[in-house]
Amino acid sequence: MKHIKTVNKPTLQKTLKTGGCGECQASCQSACKTSCTVGNQVCEK
Amino acid sequence: MTNTKEKIHKFRQGDDFVLVDVNSGAVHLVDEMIYDIMDTFDGANDEAVIAKLSGKYDKAELSECMDELRQLIDEQMLFAPDIDVPPVFAQHGLVKSLCLMVAHDCNLRCKYCFGGTGEYSGVRQLMSAETGKAAVDYIINHCGARKHCEIDFFGGEPLMNMPMIKEVTEYVRQREKETGKQFKLTLTTNGLLLNEENRKWLNDNNISLVLSLDGRKEVHDNMRPDAGGNGTYDRCVANFKKMVDSRDGKDYFLRGTYTAENLDFTKDVMSMADEGFDVLSVEPVVLKDSPFGITEEHLPQIFAEYDKLTEEYLKRRAEGKGFFFFHFNMDLSNGPCVAKRLAGCGAGHEYFAVAANGDLYPCHQFVGRDGYKLGTVWTDVENKELPKKFRNAHVLNKEKCSNCWARFYCSGGCHANADLFHGDIYQPYEIGCELQKKRLECAIYVQAVMAREKEEA
Numbered sequence A: 001m002k003h004i005k006t007v008n009k010p011t012l013q014k015t016l017k018t019g020g021c022g023e024c025q026a027s028c029q030s031a032c033k034t035s036c037t038v039g040n041q042v043c044e045k
Numbered sequence B: 001m002t003n004t005k006e007k008i009h010k011f012r013q014g015d016d017f018v019l020v021d022v023n024s025g026a027v028h029l030v031d032e033m034i035y036d037i038m039d040t041f042d043g044a045n046d047e048a049v050i051a052k053l054s055g056k057y058d059k060a061e062l063s064e065c066m067d068e069l070r071q072l073i074d075e076q077m078l079f080a081p082d083i084d085v086p087p088v089f090a091q092h093g094l095v096k097s098l099c100l101m102v103a104h105d106c107n108l109r110c111k112y113c114f115g116g117t118g119e120y121s122g123v124r125q126l127m128s129a130e131t132g133k134a135a136v137d138y139i140i141n142h143c144g145a146r147k148h149c150e151i152d153f154f155g156g157e158p159l160m161n162m163p164m165i166k167e168v169t170e171y172v173r174q175r176e177k178e179t180g181k182q183f184k185l186t187l188t189t190n191g192l193l194l195n196e197e198n199r200k201w202l203n204d205n206n207i208s209l210v211l212s213l214d215g216r217k218e219v220h221d222n223m224r225p226d227a228g229g230n231g232t233y234d235r236c237v238a239n240f241k242k243m244v245d246s247r248d249g250k251d252y253f254l255r256g257t258y259t260a261e262n263l264d265f266t267k268d269v270m271s272m273a274d275e276g277f278d279v280l281s282v283e284p285v286v287l288k289d290s291p292f293g294i295t296e297e298h299l300p301q302i303f304a305e306y307d308k309l310t311e312e313y314l315k316r317r318a319e320g321k322g323f324f325f326f327h328f329n330m331d332l333s334n335g336p337c338v339a340k341r342l343a344g345c346g347a348g349h350e351y352f353a354v355a356a357n358g359d360l361y362p363c364h365q366f367v368g369r370d371g372y373k374l375g376t377v378w379t380d381v382e383n384k385e386l387p388k389k390f391r392n393a394h395v396l397n398k399e400k401c402s403n404c405w406a407r408f409y410c411s412g413g414c415h416a417n418a419d420l421f422h423g424d425i426y427q428p429y430e431i432g433c434e435l436q437k438k439r440l441e442c443a444i445y446v447q448a449v450m451a452r453e454k455e456e457a
């Protein structure tokens, strides 16, 4: 494509069926801890 | 059902134009023409787009752009279908993480401390080893088939209760053998008590560390004095350096807080990097009615500061002096599943805090707050409505979040902050939202730039 460069291969829609294993780390959002937002995480599967 | 406007987000960063498709997570770097087209384009209204933009762009080129956009639509990378609560998002959460408030006591007097210098609206108190062990059993009994469990030794200052931490850790390792579970143990410390003995023990026992430092010496000394009012920067940095060196730079990160007093916090991040630390996080303080708190008037300056930090971050990286900055970390292709994005931090349904006396709360911030006691580690959850309420407080159920572009990155913000500002966990704290969205734009941009570089290399 000339005008668009897609930089990732997103999987969000796929994980509607597959996710939920719950093995990933907890992600506290509060400043006094790490405010590790979910968006900053990786899937552990 | 969201309309096409709510399905995308676009922003300019540096010299680039970024287009995010919210429901797929696709990130596109686009040219200015596409950027402008997306103000109007809904997938089928080419005439309207041409009518609006033919003064600025060539008609044939506009059509070409819209054909490219339609290709993305076909591939579900633009206007992807709305996301609903998936069946894999169980009705009840399984508790697999606990934060142990091992010491409601502290040897520092940080001016912004939510714990009221370690008192947590109660008396200074240390958790007993019995309570700590009961917490370990609590996780094992409530985590179902989950293999990975987590305990965070928190305070106050947890190192003020080392004998208990040692005993509980031993118990964790014993229970791991008996049950096949794996515990990740983390400890958050201000560093004053990180002597050689503690260092060795923390390393020998695989305890991940969160180390608190507020950046520049003057900033840190001002906000984080000891009980006698003396600055602590020099002592903390010296201890942190020894600590990090003794574990070959692994399993730690250094975190700081910025307040209204240091809105030029890029300097603090750089100061931490210049001291030789390379896993960093610096985040906004959350305070209500305080001279240190962040207010709406500060936002433009903070946004500009994040732009600056983004540039500096990329520049250092290009020079081979890069560091890991927590909020810019994002896996655009293999991020968390939808279920996790709904569960968010899990406070109150997958994650609890245990107060020194064994009381359970939705998270460490809620400890001692009226109406938020869940039960105790011995009696389990008695207020059964609370976990349901927290489980359901996800982005698809919160009015403000359900059409916010950041909903699947942010996961709805901090419940404790929502409660603090609105007395309602369903109403996100606005300043937090603004900062979150800005940080996310920077993170998405950083990741997009790195992906492009990789491809071009």
Ligand code: SF4
Pocket: B395, B400, B401, B402, B404, B405, B406, B407, B408, B410, B411, B412, B413, B428, B429, B432, B433, B434, B436, B437
């Ligand atoms: S908490 Fe704020 S930034 Fe996060 S999804 Fe909700 S509205 Fe958006």
